Amino acid sequence: MNAFAIALDSIWRHRLRSVLTALxxxxxxxxxxTLTSLGASVxxxxxxxxxxxxxxxxxxxxxxxxxxxxxxxxxAGAPGGAPSTLTLADAxxxxxxxxxxxxxxxxxxxxxxxxGTTPGASSGxxxxxxxxxxxxxxxxxxxxxRFDGSGVxxxxxxxxxxxxxxxxxxxxxxxxxxxxxxxxxxxxKGSGIAALQSNREVFLxxxxxxxxxxxxxxxxxxxQANSTQNVGAAATAINRVMTARHPSKNFSITKxxxxxxxxxxxxxxxxxxxxxLAAISLLVGGIGIMNIMLxxxxxxxxxxxxxxxxxxxxxxxxxxxxxxxVLLALLGGAVGVGLSAIASSIVAHLAGFPGGLTVxxxxxxxxxxxxxxxxxxxxxxxxxxRLMPVDALRTE
Amino acid sequence: xxxxxxxxxxxxxxxxxxxxxxxxxxxxxVTALDGVSLEIPRGQMVALMGPSxxxxxxxxxxLGLLDRPTAGTYLLNGQDLSRVSxxxxxxxxxRRIAFVFQSIHLLPRLSALHNVELPMVYARVPAAERRQRxxxxxxxVGVGALVHRMPNQLSGGQAxxxxxxxxxxxxxxxxxxxxxxxxxxxxxxxEVLGVFQDLNQSMGLTxxxxxxDPLVGRHAERIIEMEDGRFIRDYAVSGSERLxxxxxxxx
Numbered sequence: 054m055n056a057f058a059i060a061l062d063s064i065w066r067h068r069l070r071s072v073l074t075a076l077x078x079x080x081x082x083x084x085x086x087t088l089t090s091l092g093a094s095v096x097x098x099x100x101x102x103x104x105x106x107x108x109x110x111x112x113x114x115x116x117x118x119x120x121x122x123x124x125x126x127x128x129a130g131a132p133g134g135a136p137s138t139l140t141l142a143d144a145x146x147x148x149x150x151x152x153x154x155x156x157x158x159x160x161x162x163x164x165x166x167x168x169g170t171t172p173g174a175s176s177g178x179x180x181x182x183x184x185x186x187x188x189x190x191x192x193x194x195x196x197x198x199r200f201d202g203s204g205v206x207x208x209x210x211x212x213x214x215x216x217x218x219x220x221x222x223x224x225x226x227x228x229x230x231x232x233x234x235x236x237x238x239x240x241x242k243g244s245g246i247a248a249l250q251s252n253r254e255v256f257l258x259x260x261x262x263x264x265x266x267x268x269x270x271x272x273x274x275x276x277q278a279n280s281t282q283n284v285g286a287a288a289t290a291i292n293r294v295m296t297a298r299h300p301s302k303n304f305s306i307t308k309x310x311x312x313x314x315x316x317x318x319x320x321x322x323x324x325x326x327x328x329x330l331a332a333i334s335l336l337v338g339g340i341g342i343m344n345i346m347l348x349x350x351x352x353x354x355x356x357x358x359x360x361x362x363x364x365x366x367x368x369x370x371x372x373x374x375x376x377x378x379v380l381l382a383l384l385g386g387a388v389g390v391g392l393s394a395i396a397s398s399i400v401a402h403l404a405g406f407p408g409g410l411t412v413x414x415x416x417x418x419x420x421x422x423x424x425x426x427x428x429x430x431x432x433x434x435x436x437x438x439r440l441m442p443v444d445a446l447r448t449e
Numbered sequence: 450x451x452x453x454x455x456x457x458x459x460x461x462x463x464x465x466x467x468x469x470x471x472x473x474x475x476x477x478x479v480t481a482l483d484g485v486s487l488e489i490p491r492g493q494m495v496a497l498m499g500p501s502x503x504x505x506x507x508x509x510x511x512l513g514l515l516d517r518p519t520a521g522t523y524l525l526n527g528q529d530l531s532r533v534s535x536x537x538x539x540x541x542x543x544r545r546i547a548f549v550f551q552s553i554h555l556l557p558r559l560s561a562l563h564n565v566e567l568p569m570v571y572a573r574v575p576a577a578e579r580r581q582r583x584x585x586x587x588x589x590v591g592v593g594a595l596v597h598r599m600p601n602q603l604s605g606g607q608a609x610x611x612x613x614x615x616x617x618x619x620x621x622x623x624x625x626x627x628x629x630x631x632x633x634x635x636x637x638x639x640e641v642l643g644v645f646q647d648l649n650q651s652m653g654l655t656x657x658x659x660x661x662d663p664l665v666g667r668h669a670e671r672i673i674e675m676e677d678g679r680f681i682r683d684y685a686v687s688g689s690e691r692l693x694x695x696x697x698x699x700x
Contacts, residue, residue, distance in 0.1 A: 066558070361515075361539065362515060362542055362548050364541075364543025368536075369571055442515045443515045443516045
């Protein structure tokens with residue numbers, strides 16, 4: 054007998070109409086909740102990836118002198134960039150910097166030579182020259198063996214490409230150009246953005262690699278600070294060492310944390326923008342509710358008249374009809390949240406990151422749909438409440 | 450409710466002076482009530498008669514606080530209701546003033562019992578008391594066995610009795626009935642008039658009913674005849690003229 058019981062009864066009586074009316078809100082809430090939840094999932098996934106790799110990494114990469122451009126070496130890649138003037142000696146100098154909060158240093162070079170299981174064959178697998186600390190810095194664990202400077206280490210994917218039917222490729226031979234190397238280490242399959250590349254690579258000692266390829270410069274130098282708090286101090290120390298060695302400043306220093314904040318804020322901006330667009334459909338849903346509520350009020354003039362003759366105050370009638378539109382919007386919102394839970398878990402599953410709805414998105418969407426129902430229900434409800442009982446009863 | 454004091458028992462239930470109701474504006478103005486004055490003492494059963502368009506229904510709506518008069522004063526139990534807020538009007542409707550309509554007007558989605566409880570819901574009567582009073586009222590008008598029926602499962606006479614129970618359950622000072630037998634067959638109409646006479650005699654309920662049927666009118670103790678928004682006759686029904694519904698049934 055209370056306002057919500059009356060509202061439920063009325064909604065149930067006009068089931069098809071109620072479903073169609075609520076559909077606008079269902080779609081609006083679904084879009085808002087799904088987009089914000091997926092945005093949050095992507096953001097926390099990215100953050101998790103960086104936390105895994107370690108926000109302690111500082112990368113030194115080549116740059117045009119004085120350009121000062123901050124490049125993201127992992128994504129902006131060296132090809133087409135400034136010609137490298139970084140050398141192994143630079144890496145040694147950084148490692149030897151006095152009192153710097155630096156834990157590990159490794160130079161990294163792309164070695165433009167073919168890799169295969171027979172002399173001169175090409176398997177399409179990339180070859181990198183690195184130093185032993187590289188695997189600790191990038192947190193790629195070994196499945197077998199270790200990087201001892203004598204042979205090559207295979208990434209998980211590269212091992213399967215080179216030796217598709219071999220369970221354990223330890224001790225086998227790999228040809229870099231025409232030079233044979235023994236496999237002395239196998240890497241575990243890494244997960245996440247950073248590991249995608251190392252999975253597909255073959256690693257050999259950087260000195261050997263540079264010599265074979267006839268190179269004297271390296272692509273980048275990766276440095277690990279001894280703690281996340283000291284990343285800034287490490288970057289400063291590296292800058293001091295490097296400026297002394299390269300007065301023209303033809304290098305750039307990038308902290309992983311900068312990259313993290315850039316990606317995170319980009320994802321946030323896109324999420325907010327999309328959710329804003331989705332909110333417009335919620336607005337349209339609200340207008341649909343108002344439309345139907347105006348029809349409902351007209352249809353129920355007689356009921357309103359009877360209720361007013363029986364002592365219902367204007368406020369009682371107002372509450373009754375606002376309750377109906379709020380309930381309609383809330384039911385739509387609840388269905389929308391349900392659909393969105395299904396959709397975002399499916400998307401998350403397919404994309405391979407943790408899914409689930411964010412509580413804040415659900416609460417926000419439900420509060421918003423109550424608001425939509427309330428705001429767009431008030432006008433029709435006021436029309437009902439202000440009817441004079443005689444006028445309402447005259448409609449037969 | 451604060452503007453309305455408890456009833457002064459000596460005052461007439463209705464005391465109206467020069468009530469006027471004008472519909473429309475300018476050229477199309479219609480004077481439905483042309484300055485009628487009226488006094489109805491407590492416990493009287495009055496029939497308001499006249500052809501359609503005579504203003505009897507308009508007077509009923511004004512007396513029932515369903516509509517406001519254009520001019521004039523209206524006292525219910527000595528309290529002036531001419532200038533009260535629409536909220537106060539709403540609070541008096543269904544509590545101090547109850548209605549029975551020609552088209553019965555039960556809410557189709559509610560059971561007989563819930564229909565009877567409706568005015569008390571709006572009066573914020575506690576649920577247990579509400580249920581008790583509704584059940585009592587339904588028993589008194591002889592439909593106590595039909596409490597859980599829906600309106601579409603009731604005959605016209607039964608439905609109108611439920612509507613009467615709905616009107617009297619809150620204990621009103623005044624019962625207004627607009628053509629209460631108009632939609633019913635003769636036998637059902639007589640039953641309804643019997644219920645009115647019973648409520649009037651046993652509880653002292655003041656009843657004003659509108660009718661165009663002289664036979665129905667003779668069930669009241671006083672008849673007011675209207676034409677063109679004015680009273681043209683106002684007389685008591687003599688003892689020998691008066692009809693008693695229960696005797697007609699037995700006769």
